[in-house]
Amino acid sequence: xxxxxxxxxxxxxxxxxxxxxxxxxxxxxxxxxxxxxxxxxxxxxxxxxxxxxxxxxxxxxxxxxxxxxxxxxxxxxxxxxxxxxxxxxxxxxxxxxxxxxxxxxxxxxxxxxxxxxxxxxxxxxxxxxxxxxxxxxxxxxxxxxxxxxxxxxxxxxxxxxxxxxxxxxxxxxxxxxxxxxxxxxxxxxxxxxxxxxxxxxxxxxxxxxxxxxxxxxxxxxxxxxxxxxxxxxxxxxxxxxxxxxxxxxxxxxxxxxxxxxxxxxxxxxxxxxxxxxxxxxxxxxxxxxxxxxxxxxxxxxxxxxxxxxxxxxxxxxxxxxxxxxxxxxxxxxxxxxxxxxxxxxxxxxxxxxxxxxxxxxxxxxxxxxxxxxxxxxxxxxxxxxxxxxxxxxxxxxx
Numbered sequence: 001x002x003x004x005x006x007x008x009x010x011x012x013x014x015x016x017x018x019x020x021x022x023x024x025x026x027x028x029x030x031x032x033x034x035x036x037x038x039x040x041x042x043x044x045x046x047x048x049x050x051x052x053x054x055x056x057x058x059x060x061x062x063x064x065x066x067x068x069x070x071x072x073x074x075x076x077x078x079x080x081x082x083x084x085x086x087x088x089x090x091x092x093x094x095x096x097x098x099x100x101x102x103x104x105x106x107x108x109x110x111x112x113x114x115x116x117x118x119x120x121x122x123x124x125x126x127x128x129x130x131x132x133x134x135x136x137x138x139x140x141x142x143x144x145x146x147x148x149x150x151x152x153x154x155x156x157x158x159x160x161x162x163x164x165x166x167x168x169x170x171x172x173x174x175x176x177x178x179x180x181x182x183x184x185x186x187x188x189x190x191x192x193x194x195x196x197x198x199x200x201x202x203x204x205x206x207x208x209x210x211x212x213x214x215x216x217x218x219x220x221x222x223x224x225x226x227x228x229x230x231x232x233x234x235x236x237x238x239x240x241x242x243x244x245x246x247x248x249x250x251x252x253x254x255x256x257x258x259x260x261x262x263x264x265x266x267x268x269x270x271x272x273x274x275x276x277x278x279x280x281x282x283x284x285x286x287x288x289x290x291x292x293x294x295x296x297x298x299x300x301x302x303x304x305x306x307x308x309x310x311x312x313x314x315x316x317x318x319x320x321x322x323x324x325x326x327x328x329x330x331x332x333x334x335x336x337x338x339x340x341x342x343x344x345x346x347x348x349x350x351x352x353x354x355x356x357x358x359x360x361x362x363x364x365x366x367x368x369x370x371x372x373x374x375x376x377x378x379x380x381x382x383x384x385x386x387x388x389x390x391x392x393x394x395x396x397x398x
Contacts, residue, residue, distance in 0.1 A: 006279035008248055010103045012396070015236035015243035017109075018047025018229035019361050024116075024193050024349040028223035032117035036067050037075055039227035040113050047229040048240040049109060051076055054229070056083035056107030058097045059114060065089070066115050076111075083107040089114060089352035090294070090383035091226075092391030096249050098230040108231060114354040115225040154218060154297075156259025158210035160386070161299040164265060165212060167314070172212050174317025176203040177331075178298035179216040179346050181320070184330035186343025188371045193222055194347040217298040219350030226354035228361070242365045244395050247283065247378075250276035252390035259387055265303065265313070269390030270382065274307045277392030283378055285309060288394075290363050290373050291337055292356040292381040295344040304382045341371045353383030357393070364397045 020042025022028075022035035036059070044054060057073050060066015069084040083106045087093040091114055098110040164170065179198060186192035198216065206214035236243035252273030256262060278285075285308065293304035302316030310333075311319035325332045331339045342348050342359040349355060360379040362368040381393040 008280040012245040012247055013233055014099045014102045014246045015233040016228050016361050017231050017236040017239045017243055018043045019358055020046055020227045022225040023191055024222040024224035026193055032115050033067050035225040036072055036113050036115045039225040040111055043227035043229050051078050054078050054109050054111050055081055056101050056110030058085050058087050058094045058112045090389055091353035091357050092383040092393055099246050102230055110230045112230055113227040116222050116351055118221050118223055154210050157297040158213045162212050170317055175217050175298040176200050177320040178301045179203050181330045182340055182344040182346040185341045186347035189342045192343040192348040194220055219296045219345035222349035226358050244361045244364045244397055247396045248277050248280040248394040250392040257388040268386040270386045271307045273390040273392040281394045288378045288380040289376040290379045291339045292360055294382050294384055295346050300385050356381050360395055
């Protein structure tokens with residue numbers, strides 16, 4: 001696959017200037033709106049702004065899941081918006097919309113938010129809220145987790161994970177390394193919901209959800225919310241927090257981007273997103289100080305490492321072993337670059353990439369506490385899966 005020359009006029013022109021979080025929990029016992037407002041208020045304050053200075057909002061909306069931007073704007077009392085948009089997860093959609101709005105002049109300071117809400121312990125209500133985050137069933141596509149012919153979510157990824165193991169003659173231990181690395185990172189993250197030690201024996205004995213993926217291979221459903229403030233890099237330099245520049249963004253989609261119609265693993269949405277991001281970036285793989293491959297399913301992480309060029313197809317597990325630090329029980333690429341140091345989707349909580357973006361900003365601001373990567377200045381993120389929602393984000397600081 002050849003890409004046309006990649007223009008990137010927004011490179012480093014827009015920055016993340018504030019962030020906020022409503023803590024993750026398996027059951028917060030509150031409303032989704034209250035969590036969004038908690039995170040949003042914290043992000044606006046962190047950016048050193050007031051509600052009057054926020055003129056754009058991007059987040060969950062009608063048919064996308066989450067709370068509609070108009071509801072958030074009303075609840076916050078934002079007096080004058082010039083831009084608002086609903087965005088489907090993962091978080092790269094939200095960030096791209098906000099960056100484009102700021103760079104084009106449509107808005108000056110955009111609040112970005114994403115929420116996760118399990119609706120307590122009622123499985124029927126939880127299904128109504130989270131069962132169809134991409135909205136395809138509304139179009140008659142029949143992709144639901146409850147229908148036996150559906151290939152959405154665990155069903156589709158389990159099938160492709162099995163194909164991956166068969167094609168490359170790999171074993172489940174490769175997936176297990178992703179889970180173990182995440183859990184080791186979560187041990188340093190007091191905000192993670194899964195912090196108990198995990199070893200390979202425990203991983204392999206984990207309850208099987210759908211062969212070959214067990215309970216430790218799938219992201220942890222949580223209640224919580226994250227929020228960010230996006231503005232111009234020039235303006236961000238005058239605000240309290242260290243600006244984190246959006247260096248490059250990408251998305252990836254191929255023909256027939258459904259789990260059951262994708263032709264193979266050699267050309268997926270993640271392939272397109274990876275090549276586009278690297279073509280738009282001035283940074284090479286060796287220039288990144290911290291790495292956030294998406295891990296909603298452990299298999300996605302291996303495919304990401306392979307598609308970005310860290311290793312050859314089928315060698316993701318070998319790459320993790322080559323860079324495994326046995327003393328710390330986690331991956332350190334070339335002895336210095338961690339992968340998902342906050343615990344990722346498998347241990348911090350399934351946030352559709354919002355937690356990864358928050359951790360990347362904290363790392364580049366040098367505000368990550370015990371998890372801090374020394375002198376971190378660049379971060380690579382790959383929110384989303386292989387099929388209909390693959391994305392890439394490159395961040396850096398001056």
